[in-house]
Amino acid sequence: MYELHFAVPMAGAVLCTLNSRLDSAMVSVLLAHSEAKILFVDHGLLEIARGAFDHLAKTNTKPPILVLISEGDDDPSPTNIVPYEYESFLETGHIEFEIKRPKSEWDPISVNYTSGTTSRPKGVVYSHRGAYLNTIATLFLHGMQSMPVYLWTVPMFHCNGWCLTWGVAAQGGTNICMKNVSPSKIFENIALHNVTHMGGAPTVLNMIVNSSVREQKRISSKVVICTGGSPPPPQILLKMEELGFSVTHLYGLTETYGPGTYCVLKPEWESLPPEEQSKLKARQGTQHLGLQDVDILDPVTMEKVPADGKTMGEVMFRGNTVMSGYFKDSKATEEAFKGGWFHSGDLAVKHPDGYIEVTDRLKDIIISGGENISTIQVETVLYSHPAVLEAAVVARPDNHWGQTPCAFVKLKEGFDIDAQELILFCRGHLPHYMAPKTVIFEELPRTSTGKIQKYILREKAKALGSLS
Amino acid sequence: MYELHFAVPMAGAVLCTLNSRLDSAMVSVLLAHSEAKILFVDHGLLEIARGAFDHLAKTNTKPPILVLISEGDDDPSPTNIVPYEYESFLETGHIEFEIKRPKSEWDPISVNYTSGTTSRPKGVVYSHRGAYLNTIATLFLHGMQSMPVYLWTVPMFHCNGWCLTWGVAAQGGTNICMKNVSPSKIFENIALHNVTHMGGAPTVLNMIVNSSVREQKRISSKVVICTGGSPPPPQILLKMEELGFSVTHLYGLTETYGPGTYCVLKPEWESLPPEEQSKLKARQGTQHLGLQDVDILDPVTMEKVPADGKTMGEVMFRGNTVMSGYFKDSKATEEAFKGGWFHSGDLAVKHPDGYIEVTDRLKDIIISGGENISTIQVETVLYSHPAVLEAAVVARPDNHWGQTPCAFVKLKEGFDIDAQELILFCRGHLPHYMAPKTVIFEELPRTSTGKIQKYILREKAKALGSLS
Known part of the structure; x- marks a missing residue:
């Protein structure tokens, strides 16, 4: 999947990564909706793909070409099953192939489906321009200098791995991938590869914090871990720091290419009691360098709420690192961009220093x-x-x-x-x-x-x- | 000058910083050529400005409005001399003033005059888009993380301080400015402010290396120093590292917004003898993240030279961080962009690993x-x-x-x-x-x-x- 983040756009095509935990029915819906021409399938997911093809056959939908990514010798010989096998497919390529650059920087580079129902999949379209800018911004908010070592726990099918698929390469970094995420594997890889950065949903932080001492390994130099999805509870932030991690709190949605804001720690916070610090660190913060605007607006009047830390409004975004729209769904796109801002569906307040704090999902309140x-x-x-x-x-x-x-x-x-x-x-x-x-x-x-x-x-x- | 890097573009105007060592005659030529509306003058340069105004009067050219930047109490009362004084001028501003954003991202943000003769000044036009991208790229090649402390030896009138005027602010950094650059002042400021980054022409490196032990102070944590202009001789690179600096070698021209390429140190160089390392570090390297292309082309055939480290050609650039053109000089602009690339006038070879090495100025060979x-x-x-x-x-x-x-x-x-x-x-x-x-x-x-x-x-x- 990492290689394809480069190969597909360089071939002038659009990348559409699918969640590896989807079932055949959902995969078939997304294959049909995305009009995928080629499907690259990891050997472990071949049965899901087969099932999806069966679903497509039922509706007389032409399936994409299947390329199997096999691994090791114990795989069944791929030629008996599918027309193409990844490594041998690559060998048919030409080294002189000229990169097909986008005609316009607004051309799509990828489509990312948000978790939804089979009835109305939402394909979030990313542009080359947006992906470039969000990649750069994500590098900054990770504090990723030259040649980082990145441990992947963020799925690459999730906002193209927060755009770090491209980002780690841009900084000449090393990618450490794990088949399955477990606390002992995380600590093992950190020690073995001198990991400098990693990401993780709050569940990964939770997993680390609640791991047994036997699973933990001493971390010799601080590992920057960026977390998003939902605000990390202060207790977890505290414990992570004790274990040798430096936690940065990001916030964004698939529609903002992943991270859109981050909570920059202020020097003046350092003198506060740890509990108080953790509360401040759980804020969503301010927009990153690639985003034009994030603000809290009243979704009805579209007026900005006062920065009083109390008045709730909806988090809205605008700028280059906001999606081009939902693929083949102009109605949903229009709704999402009503009034010229992208409506996140998250409720938040704005503090006097400009930092935003998400209080709830609009539908969760x-x-x-x-x-x-x-x-x-x-x-x-x-x-x-x-x-x-x-x-x-x-x-x-x-x-x-x-x-x-x-x-x-x-x-x-x-x-x-x-x-x-x-x-x-x-x-x-x-x-x-x-x-x-x-x-x-x-x-x-x-x-x-x-x-x-x-x-x-x-x-x-x-x-x-x-x-x- | 630092404040004006923000105030002028935010007022919807174009910034034109002038070299503080120019004489009245040259200043008058640039004021006329740039059609400057307001001239901000440091109190130490008031006589130069007066002289320039006299020159303008001789050709019946309307002078710009003059705003004096006074400093300290020993200045002559500014109201007797000039209509405006900077600080009191600021007080007439409105806090609610709405930022005048550019209509197009290609709108000019600044004009930078290259050192030239009075007969044909070359005003290099920077766009908002180019400045944004070069700022970001320059941050990366400095390895400037959140909240750096930057010691200014690079003049801000030189490519807008390599775009770090904007860059240090973007990273929430601290700017340390010196009236005059001397080795003892450099070491003093590094120790006093915990400087993390600085820049410097080779002459600054030379000055540091050849300073007396009495002037030097121990540097507690590595100071990243970026140098450009001409390749630093290996002996100087070596000595700088001994003194506690980490030298990054940049290369570019006013026409490329300052830095366009940099020499990323490769891990495999570390095992080489220091002399050999220094030679490799003196290379101009590869393009930064904001630039589309740098290459070595035959200026006649416009064909790329082989990457053999031997065949000489001219360094050429293209991309967003190359100037929009020379102000009011379409002929010079056309010449500079002949064949779709910006011609640098520098001769170089390309090594097998893609790193370029400037061998000479076209006119110096x-x-x-x-x-x-x-x-x-x-x-x-x-x-x-x-x-x-x-x-x-x-x-x-x-x-x-x-x-x-x-x-x-x-x-x-x-x-x-x-x-x-x-x-x-x-x-x-x-x-x-x-x-x-x-x-x-x-x-x-x-x-x-x-x-x-x-x-x-x-x-x-x-x-x-x-x-x-």
């Missing part, structure tokens, strides 16, 4: 008795409880209050507390109306990129019915 | 008995002699050979050697025909940016007449 409750704020309190490994808060319908907060919690191994104890803990740290009224202990459903699937939890909370 | 002699190569040998402080080689006309190499040399204090000794030394390290036939000991004439003025030396050599 809970309205209880007319009061807005930020689920992120409640989750942060839950994470500060020593027994809590993971937590997610959603709305539970309520006849009296409209909605009440409902927490889904996974406890750390060896801990055993009950719902009431956790509710009381939250009441001790939050206004009463914000504390969960319901706590359910269970495994949390996640997407392949580590995001908690709140829509599943919302369905569960809905099924519970009203409390009052 | 000596042709003796039909053989090309690279003056840089001869100068490098001269610099390796322990008694030589500065050296420059030019052509002396010759009835028999056409031209012969003539060296102008300044010796280090306390050294006394004669021409014959130096000629023999060169013969020991070069083919005989390349060794200087004439050596003249004297102070070398330099431009304000530290470049040796070879045209003055060429005139002197010409006046000597033929040797044979």
